Amino acid sequence: MNQKSMERMSGAVKFLVLLVFGILLMMPFVWMVSVGFDRTANITMPFPPRLIPETISGFNYGIVFENGRLIQSYINSGIVTTSSVFLQVFASLLAGYAFSKGDFKHKKLLFILVLCTLMIPMEPRLIPLYTLFNSFGLLNSFWPLILPTVINGMLIFLCKQFFDQLPSTLREAAQIDGAGEFRIFFNVYLPLSGPIAATMVILSFIWSWNDFMWPLVVLNSQELHTVPLYLASFSLENGTSLGGLTMALATVSILPIVVLYLFLQRYIIQSIALSGVKG
Amino acid sequence: MINLTSIQYFYQTQMETLTKSVGKKEGKSLVRSQMELQSNEGDQSVGISNDVETLKSKKRKAAITWYIFLLPSFLGILLFMVYPIVESFRLSFFQSNGTIEKFIGIRNFEQVLTSKTFWNTVWNTFFIGFFQIMITIPLGFVFASLINSVRKGQNFFKVIYFLPNVTSIVAAAMIFQFVLHPEMGVVNYALDSLGLPTSTWFSDPSTSKWGVILLAVWHWIGFVIIICLANLQAISPELYEAAKIDGASGIQQWLFITIPNMSGTFAFLLITGWIGGLQRFNEVYVLGGPNGSPARSIQTMGAFIYERGFTGFEFGIASAATYIMFVIILIFTFINLKVSKMKL
Numbered sequence: 001m002n003q004k005s006m007e008r009m010s011g012a013v014k015f016l017v018l019l020v021f022g023i024l025l026m027m028p029f030v031w032m033v034s035v036g037f038d039r040t041a042n043i044t045m046p047f048p049p050r051l052i053p054e055t056i057s058g059f060n061y062g063i064v065f066e067n068g069r070l071i072q073s074y075i076n077s078g079i080v081t082t083s084s085v086f087l088q089v090f091a092s093l094l095a096g097y098a099f100s101k102g103d104f105k106h107k108k109l110l111f112i113l114v115l116c117t118l119m120i121p122m123e124p125r126l127i128p129l130y131t132l133f134n135s136f137g138l139l140n141s142f143w144p145l146i147l148p149t150v151i152n153g154m155l156i157f158l159c160k161q162f163f164d165q166l167p168s169t170l171r172e173a174a175q176i177d178g179a180g181e182f183r184i185f186f187n188v189y190l191p192l193s194g195p196i197a198a199t200m201v202i203l204s205f206i207w208s209w210n211d212f213m214w215p216l217v218v219l220n221s222q223e224l225h226t227v228p229l230y231l232a233s234f235s236l237e238n239g240t241s242l243g244g245l246t247m248a249l250a251t252v253s254i255l256p257i258v259v260l261y262l263f264l265q266r267y268i269i270q271s272i273a274l275s276g277v278k279g
Numbered sequence: 280m281i282n283l284t285s286i287q288y289f290y291q292t293q294m295e296t297l298t299k300s301v302g303k304k305e306g307k308s309l310v311r312s313q314m315e316l317q318s319n320e321g322d323q324s325v326g327i328s329n330d331v332e333t334l335k336s337k338k339r340k341a342a343i344t345w346y347i348f349l350l351p352s353f354l355g356i357l358l359f360m361v362y363p364i365v366e367s368f369r370l371s372f373f374q375s376n377g378t379i380e381k382f383i384g385i386r387n388f389e390q391v392l393t394s395k396t397f398w399n400t401v402w403n404t405f406f407i408g409f410f411q412i413m414i415t416i417p418l419g420f421v422f423a424s425l426i427n428s429v430r431k432g433q434n435f436f437k438v439i440y441f442l443p444n445v446t447s448i449v450a451a452a453m454i455f456q457f458v459l460h461p462e463m464g465v466v467n468y469a470l471d472s473l474g475l476p477t478s479t480w481f482s483d484p485s486t487s488k489w490g491v492i493l494l495a496v497w498h499w500i501g502f503v504i505i506i507c508l509a510n511l512q513a514i515s516p517e518l519y520e521a522a523k524i525d526g527a528s529g530i531q532q533w534l535f536i537t538i539p540n541m542s543g544t545f546a547f548l549l550i551t552g553w554i555g556g557l558q559r560f561n562e563v564y565v566l567g568g569p570n571g572s573p574a575r576s577i578q579t580m581g582a583f584i585y586e587r588g589f590t591g592f593e594f595g596i597a598s599a600a601t602y603i604m605f606v607i608i609l610i611f612t613f614i615n616l617k618v619s620k621m622k623l
Contacts, residue, residue: 010529014425015432021422022439025497028451028458029442031465035457045463091351098348105342110349117360121558121608123584124601125363127370127594131377132362151355181344210447212561213581217589228449232565235453240460250453254446261445265438268445272502273509 029254036060036251041244060248070252072223073230077209080142080226084149084208089200091150093193096159097185101171111160117153122213130217144218145226149208155200158274162196163189199271202264209257227253371598387599397600399575400583401607407488407579408556411495416548418496419503420541424533426504427511437508441501448498452565455494456481481566484576491577494562503548510544511537546619553615557608560585580604 031049035041037060038053046054064070098104099111133144166189174184212228219225225233231253238246261268371388374381391397426436443451458464459480467477480490514537522532560581563571569586571578578586584604588597 011429014429018422018425018429018432018436022436025440025443025500027465028454028497031458032454045457045460047463047468049463049465049468087351091355094348095352098345102345102348103341104345110353113356114352117356119609119612120360120364121554121605123558123581124367124598124605125359126584126601127588127598128363128366129359130589131366131594132358134377148355148359151352151359156352181341181348185348206445210449212447212449212564213585216564217585228447228561231447231449231453235449235456235565236568240456240463243457243463246453247457250450254450257445257447258442261442262438265441269437269441269505272441272444273505 032247032254033251035244036248038244041247043241043243045243060244061252063245064248064252069222069225069230070227070249073225073227074256076142076224077226077228080145080215081205081208083142083146085201085204087146088149088152088155088204088208089197092152092155092159092200093190093197094185095156097163097189099156099160100163100166101168101189114153114156117151118157126214126217129214133218139218140221140224142224145208145211145215148214149204152204155204158200159193159196162193166192198267199274202268202271367598367601370594371602373595375594376592377594383595387595388603390596391600391603396575396578397580397583397603400571400578400580403488403571403575403577404557404559404579404581407491407495407559407577408553410489410492411499411556412549412552414492415496415499415503416545416552419500419548420507420545422500423504423507423511424537427508437505440504443498444501444505446498448494448561449565451498452494452562455490455497456566459490459493481577482573484574487567487573487576491563491566494566495556495559498562499552506548507541507544510541514540542619546615549619550612550615553611554608557604557611580607 030051034051034053035045037056037058038046038050039055039057039059040046040053041060095114099107099114129144129148130139133139138144170188171184174188179187210228211226212232215226215229216232219229222230222233231249234249235246240246372382372384374383374387422440426433426440429436459466459478461467461477461479461482464480467480470477478489479486481487518536518540519532522536527535558581559579563577563579563582564585567573567577567582569578569582569590571582580600581604584597584600587593587600
């Protein structure tokens with residue numbers, strides 16, 4: 001066998017291995033969709049597992065939407081995520097810009113302080129934050145979910161890195177024209193920060209959308225539940241007793257994210273690779 | 280969630296700020312000399328002192344502007360980082376349910392550290408974390424190398440392999456309850472029809488941790504692959520060319536060029552993996568509730584804190600536990616940093 005056909009062979013084997021493992025990874029999703037469409041999947045699941053359900057019906061999906069709690073939780077997650085993303089990205093742009101182009105006392109010390117916040121997990125802050133928002137009477141509202149996102153060390157860090165790459169001559173030119181610091185930021189640097197802003201929106205969207213422990217602590221009333229909270233409460237109530245319905249619910253909850261991911265995959269994968277976020 | 284990417288960049292940043300500050304100084308002196316030049320045109324003696332005054336006040340004004348830029352973030356740090364950390368420390372010495380408090384010294388710590396339940400959660404957390412990391416990093420690296428070496432479909436595989444990581448772990452846990460169901464699940468069915476032994480997964484305390492590990496591997500592997508791929512593509516092609524000239528085979532190149540060049544990436548994945556793993560909560564809460572059933576076999580440290588803090592409202596005990604967990608994470612991260620440094 002000559003070398004060329006050897007290479008082609010090994011390439012084909014690699015491709016095959018990747019394909020088989022890829023199918024294995026996708027298997028839970030495929031089965032989820034299939035069971036969701038299966039009318040016979042109620043208290044017992046169809047067994048042996050089938051790829052194409054015996055009686056295809058939208059029954060389970062009908063129940064999911066009829067119930068309305070999923071749609072409500074989508075709206076809630078939408079409100080929380082949009083506000084958090086906006087607040088977080090804006091505050092991080094401001095701070096990242098100041099740490100990059102600013103000239104003030106204790107700049108380095110303050111920046112190290114920001115980096116230190118990256119090492120503080122949520123757990124030790126859980127109880128004091130809970131009592132803090134309780135004393136303001138803000139439990140059972142979206143405020144506790146939105147306000148603490150204002151500080152994100154990772155995003156400030158990424159922003160600073162980005163602004164470091166932009167030349168300071170832009171500032172000097174604007175200064176000569178008599179522009180103040182805020183005007184320089186809003187009119188000169190902010191319009192240039194599109195790429196990093198897109199990355200930050202993606203990252204903070206993922207963080208905020210998937211946030212679980214803190215919303216679980218703060219939100220008691222069902223009407224305020226975000227999507228992950230609703231899923232968890234449904235799952236804990238029903239266990240594995242309502243196969244078809246659970247799978248339909250999981251499908252509907254995952255679908256929008258998957259569609260968004262397929263459209264933006266290049267940017268999302270880039271952002272993840274840039275930051276090392278864990279979803 | 281915490282993230283230690285910063286540590287990776289830390290030295291780099293410090294270098295940058297250093298070089299930057301040097302650059303700044305030059306810029307400043309330039310501005311000053313310009314000002315002085317301008318002032319020299321007028322009355323010299325008065326001009327200079329006047330300029331020094333205006334320069335000072337200008338600088339002060341500028342500094343205030345910069346602090347306004349930082350205001351939102353630092354209000355956040357003070358209110359949502361510094362205050363909770365300090366308050367949590369204070370609470371850990373009190374018996375508290377949120378309204379009534381009583382100072383009890385280090386009794387909370389004593390109680391947590393002598394609690395069998397707590398040490399069980401430590402064991403569970405480390406067990407699940409260890410196997411998740413030891414399986415996912417090598418496996419993810421092999422698949423990243425494979426994806427990197429195939430000519431067609433690179434992007435397709437990237438998208439497919441990363442998909443599990445995009446779905447929330449809560450939804451994933453919900454699906455896995457069925458996928459790993461001992462009687463009705465696909466995994467046991469597939470194992471059985473291949474003639475392999477099946478498992479009881481989440482229904483038995485002796486196997487439930489492996490269910491969580493499988494879920495964690497499935498969810499994390501896409502992340503590992505993406506990070507590995509990004510770094511694989513950053514290895515200089517010249518190294519491979521030189522090796523090819525020396526007659527190294529593909530496997531040899533992989534062993535002696537790729538793997539040593541990836542040690543920094545492995546260290547990064549090890550550290551972030553452990554930090555995430557030690558904070559595990561979401562999936563075990565969905566699978567086993569706050570007490571990690573069956574028989575507390577999948578209760579993690581995070582779940583212990585949630586159980587004591589928010590189902591029992593024992594704020595003091597929970598605070599002490601969070602501090603113990605915090606210290607465990609810090610020590611362990613430090614060890615990881617040391618270990619991975621040694622390998623480098």
